Amino acid sequence: ERPSSASPPESGAGTSSATSDNVKVVIRIRPARPEEEAAGSACVQQRSGQVLEADGPGHERRRRDELHYDAVLGADAAQDDVFQLVGLPVVEHCMSGLNASIFAYGQTGSGKTHTMTGMLSNADQRGLAPRIFDALFARIAQEETRLGREKLRYSVRCTYLEIYREELTDLLRPAGPPLALRLDAARGAFVDGLEERDIFNSDDAMALIRCGSEHRRSAATAMNADSSRSHAVLACQVESMRREDSGLASVRSSRLYLVDLAGSERVRASGAGGAQLRETCAINSSLTTLGRVIAELVEAQRRGAAARHHVPYRDSRLTFLLQDCLGGNARTVIVAAVSPAAEHAGETRSTLEFAARAKCIRNRAVVNRDTRGSADALRGQLACLERELELAR
């Protein structure tokens, strides 16, 4: 079992296969709707590829700040621009055995689902997930052809789940067995009982995304809830098995998480009390904990290696499951989606501040080799050792 405390990274450390890397934060400003445009000036504006200008806290127009991020995408950014910037690097991580994750954060209606999934029926409007799978299978075909399938073979397996009020639902099999969150030395955090689907091409991936999205909508309707209050987690395990001339087979595996978070809007002091308030807290518990995890990680890094810091990964399902993506073994990108509408100035500001904090998290991604002690890999190693023994005689 891994500790739930963060060990701050050694400065300048890194072996050939480990890289210490900050969480990347990309801001995407959605286009203003006609009525929003008519209602007043935008609360946030892109200034350059990395800079935006936003109303100050409390919607102070006269105190507009310039804020810097890894990237800023304006209203004119196409789905493909987001893919080139955020999706393509993730595909290369999957090919080389690095874990990766993309989180979409922001208030309801700011463009999270548009960014992560998009409109599946319209090629131009498809979001990150379908584009990532297209590119992944194209790269797999390219690599397998280059080396020959007897030398190199990839496999891809996916799961798709939803977290709503701290309950887990399998989006591929909503009426399936109950799901349990577990921690395992070899696998890390995982959900037991979740349907795992083998995916062989981008059509399979598209069918899986479509199936998950439809179940997310219908599950929300059945519970008389709003899908904007649930977190959707599409996970994908990419494994490659490479047979060397020596007969040694090596396995690399990477895990990719695509996370469409619940709307980040604050619980307003709108007279909600008692049962209603408790419900609101349950709905937001994963998101609140995500904020606390990030705050603790940033604090741990500020204080340096001397202090071991408690990071409350265990306090929510979301952070427990995704602990590797936050301060652990993964390359992580957060896409913070914001609305430019004057009426959303407060939420936009709070998303921008969350994004600024997240930028400080350092992760350490390593190339995952032989993680599951694959039988093939072990047979390969055995053959290799036998040959060495033969030579030694």
Ligand code: ADP
């Ligand atoms: P969220 O998932 O954050 O609640 P959605 O992704 O559903 O928000 O977006 C709300 C609406 O705004 C949808 O109709 C979506 O198509 C539209 N929208 C969001 N972002 C963009 C964008 N960048 N370009 C065009 N339309 C967008």
Ligand code: MG
């Ligand atoms: Mg959504």
